[in-house]
Amino acid sequence: MEEQDWAGVVAAATRAPSIHNTQPWRFVARDDRVELHLDAARALPVLDPTGRQQVISCGIALEFAVVALAAAGWGAETELLPDGTGALGVIRLTGPVPADDEARALAAAIDRRHTVRTPFAARAVPAELLDRLQAETGRFGTWLKPITRSEEEVATVFLISRAEEMEQGDPAYLAELESWLRTDPAAEDGVPVGAVPEGDPHERASNWLIRDFVAGQREPHAFRAAGDPDAPPPEVERPAVVLMGTEGDDREAWLQSGRALARVLLRVTDAGLVASPLTQALDWPATRTRMQSRLSLVGYPQMLLRLGYPPDRADGPAPVVSGRRPVADVLRFEPAG
Numbered sequence: 611m612e613e614q615d616w617a618g619v620v621a622a623a624t625r626a627p628s629i630h631n632t633q634p635w636r637f638v639a640r641d642d643r644v645e646l647h648l649d650a651a652r653a654l655p656v657l658d659p660t661g662r663q664q665v666i667s668c669g670i671a672l673e674f675a676v677v678a679l680a681a682a683g684w685g686a687e688t689e690l691l692p693d694g695t696g697a698l699g700v701i702r703l704t705g706p707v708p709a710d711d712e713a714r715a716l717a718a719a720i721d722r723r724h725t726v727r728t729p730f731a732a733r734a735v736p737a738e739l740l741d742r743l744q745a746e747t748g749r750f751g752t753w754l755k756p757i758t759r760s761e762e763e764v765a766t767v768f769l770i771s772r773a774e775e776m777e778q779g780d781p782a783y784l785a786e787l788e789s790w791l792r793t794d795p796a797a798e799d800g801v802p803v804g805a806v807p808e809g810d811p812h813e814r815a816s817n818w819l820i821r822d823f824v825a826g827q828r829e830p831h832a833f834r835a836a837g838d839p840d841a842p843p844p845e846v847e848r849p850a851v852v853l854m855g856t857e858g859d860d861r862e863a864w865l866q867s868g869r870a871l872a873r874v875l876l877r878v879t880d881a882g883l884v885a886s887p888l889t890q891a892l893d894w895p896a897t898r899t900r901m902q903s904r905l906s907l908v909g910y911p912q913m914l915l916r917l918g919y920p921p922d923r924a925d926g927p928a929p930v931v932s933g934r935r936p937v938a939d940v941l942r943f944e945p946a947g
């Protein structure tokens with residue numbers, strides 16, 4: 611494939627969501643393959659010292675590239691952690707294939723997908739869609755568990771609240787978060803303040819606490835912890851919340867859960883739904899381990915995702931979309947010979 615064709619594929623890959631929109635990737639393309647490398651200069655040493663969430667982000671970008679190639683009529687094989695390259699993954703072209711409607715629909719969802727943190731419409735997520743997501747994630751050695759039982763929901767909500775409390779009390783965490791917040795709407799990375807709902811997440815009518823991106827800039831409030839983990843949940847917004855996880859907890863498992871998450875997000879977008887990750891409880895070993903035991907999980911939780919139908923925006927402002935670095939900054943092309 612020519613350089614400009616790879617630029618199109620990498621443009622699609624970089625639409626992937628990433629933790630704090632750090633976009634921790636760089637790509638090296640040759641005529642028949644593209645490698646994805648972790649960009650260590652964009653690390654989050656406080657929030658993500660092992661790089662787990664950044665490697666998941668790279669797994670999503672890798673799979674977005676596969677989807678874009680399929681829609682363009684290219685068959686491809688993905689190898690994770692190829693020997694001797696230092697890459698997280700390589701995608702090798704295997705030859706032309708007929709692009710089907712499914713590939714085109716998923717590729718079309720790449721540009722339409724955005725993290726939506728506002729409360730969702732009061733409309734239940736169809737059970738068949740959740741079944742389909744479960745089947746699809748299984749292809750990547752990743753399980754997907756809808757949090758439906760009340761005691762699991764209460765435990766998860768409680769652990770998110772505990773983690774958020776720890777984060778808001780940690781100046782190093784707050785400084786790192788603030789360094790990735792952006793007020794300039796043209797910013798090429800980081801989380802735009804306009805993409806984060808105004809107001810204190812504790813005040814909104816939801817039992818699911820979204821990450822507080824502007825905690826450090828607000829008057830400190832008396833922290834309302836979730837209290838008694840056995841108390842019934844309050845009557846509030848109820849999105850579908852799914853937990854995704856893997857048997858292992860190494861780079862390969864993180865990449866696989868990222869690839870599975872890519873498919874989940876594109877499938878959900880294609881079905882007219884929206885999503886937002888809620889990963890605070892997975893940021894810290896203490897709350898992550900407690901989630902394993904409280905929910906009797908097999909393996910390791912990698913991603914907690916809130917899913918639902920978008921709010922009716924007929925009269926509201928258009929949502930703020932996060933920026934991306936130009937492809938030229940993240941792609942190096944090495945011509946054959």
Ligand SMILES: Cc1cc2nc3c(=O)[nH]c(=O)nc-3n(C[C@H](O)[C@H](O)[C@H](O)COP(=O)(O)O)c2cc1C
Nearest residue numbers: 627628629630631663724725821887888889890932
């Ligand atoms: C591994 C991972 C963890 C994330 N955790 C959160 C989170 O806890 N809360 C949140 O609001 N967004 C979270 N996000 C979403 C990112 O902030 C978002 O993808 C990024 O700002 C780019 O915006 P976009 O998804 O609209 O393209 C996470 C994304 C990834 C990939």
